[in-house]
Amino acid sequence: xxxxSQSPSNKVTEKGKDVxxxxxxxxxxxxxxxxxxxxxxxxxxxxYFQGNSAPDKSGLPSDRFxxxxxxxxxxxxxxxxxxxxDSAVYLCASSGQGAFYxxxxxxxxxTRLTVT
Amino acid sequence: xxxxxQSPQSLIVQEGKNLTINCTSSKTLYGxxxxxxxxxxxxxxxxxxxxxxxxxxxxxxxxxxxxxxxQSSLHITASQPSHAGIYLCGAPDIYNFNKFYFGSGTxxxxxx
Numbered sequence: 001x002x003x004x005s006q007s008p009s010n011k012v013t014e015k016g017k018d019v020x021x022x023x024x025x026x027x028x029x030x031x032x033x034x035x036x037x038x039x040x041x042x043x044x045x046x047x048y049f050q051g052n053s054a055p056d057k058s059g060l061p062s063d064r065f066x067x068x069x070x071x072x073x074x075x076x077x078x079x080x081x082x083x084x085x086d087s088a089v090y091l092c093a094s095s096g097q098g099a100f101y102x103x104x105x106x107x108x109x110x111t112r113l114t115v116t
Numbered sequence: 117x118x119x120x121x122q123s124p125q126s127l128i129v130q131e132g133k134n135l136t137i138n139c140t141s142s143k144t145l146y147g148x149x150x151x152x153x154x155x156x157x158x159x160x161x162x163x164x165x166x167x168x169x170x171x172x173x174x175x176x177x178x179x180x181x182x183x184x185x186x187q188s189s190l191h192i193t194a195s196q197p198s199h200a201g202i203y204l205c206g207a208p209d210i211y212n213f214n215k216f217y218f219g220s221g222t223x224x225x226x227x228x
Contacts, residue, residue: 004158033216042220043204059215091158104149105206105216107158 002026004108006092012114013082021077021111025094032075033095033105034067038088046090049075082115089113119143120205120219128225134193137222139205141186146213148188149206150179153221159204162190195226 005024013019025032034046045059049069060066064082069075079086089112093105119142129135139148147166151159163172168183176193192199202221209215 035218043206043218045215045217048215056212056215058212093159104161104164105159106161107151109156109158112156 004092004094004106006090006108006111008111009109010112010114012116015084015115016081018078018080019082019113021079021090021092021113023075023077023092023094023108025073025075025092026106027073029094029096029106030072031095031103031105032069033093034075034077035091035093036061036088037091037110043091046077079113082113084115087113087115120207120217122203122205122219122222124222125220126223126225128227129195131196131226131228132194134191135195135224136192137190137203137224139188139190139219141207143186143210145181145183145186145188145207146210147208148179148181150188150190151204151206151218153202153204155201162203192224195224197226197228200224200226 004026007022030051032049035043036046037043047067048056064080067077089110091107091110093107095105096103121140123138149164150162152162153159163174163179165181171180178191181188202223204218204221206216206218209217
């Protein structure tokens with residue numbers, strides 16, 4: 001079946017512009033994660049959605065970052081007024097039930113964001 | 117917060133050699149996952165360890181979990197160029213299972 005799909009695969013934007021990154025999880029997966037991977041760094045947790053529960057936003061680095069998940073499926077990560085330090089690969093993952101239930105995360109190929 | 121430290125940070129081995137990558141947690145481990153990442157791609161799930169002393173194998177890759185040491189090791193036997201990539205360990209945060217932490221990764225190069 002289809003895996004996690006992310007779009008666009010690459011995005012170049014000017015400093016100060018807003019960007020939207022999209023994630024289409026595996027069908028039927030209730031848990032969805034966003035991570036950021038900066039050059040030479042590990043994965044930084046951003047936000048977690050589980051079913052219809054309120055998302056865990058504790059990893060969002062600033063109020064310029066927001067995410068939503070419509071209909072329990074597709075998710076959009078929005079970065080407002082982008083800064084150069086936002087340049088990174090943004091990875092989305094989905095899971096059948098979430099890591100709490102020892103259900104593995106399945107990752108998309110990521111969106112490489114470059115802020116010039 | 118929970119931290120996962122991986123060692124070594126990078127590794128270059130000759131094809132056919134064995135190697136081991138370690139992942140040590142600063143807190144109690146409730147499950148440990150291993151992933152592999154190739155440049156420009158997402159993470160590929162390798163295996164999950166849930167219990168202390170558990171050992172799993174997939175092809176030439178074996179992973180073990182030592183709960184007492186809060187550590188996991190990934191061992192590759194008779195390495196091949198196809199094993200090259202970045203290996204990351206991940207685990208749920210014991211204070212917030214919604215959060216899933218990753219180590220910073222071990223970059224493996226296999227020389228033919």
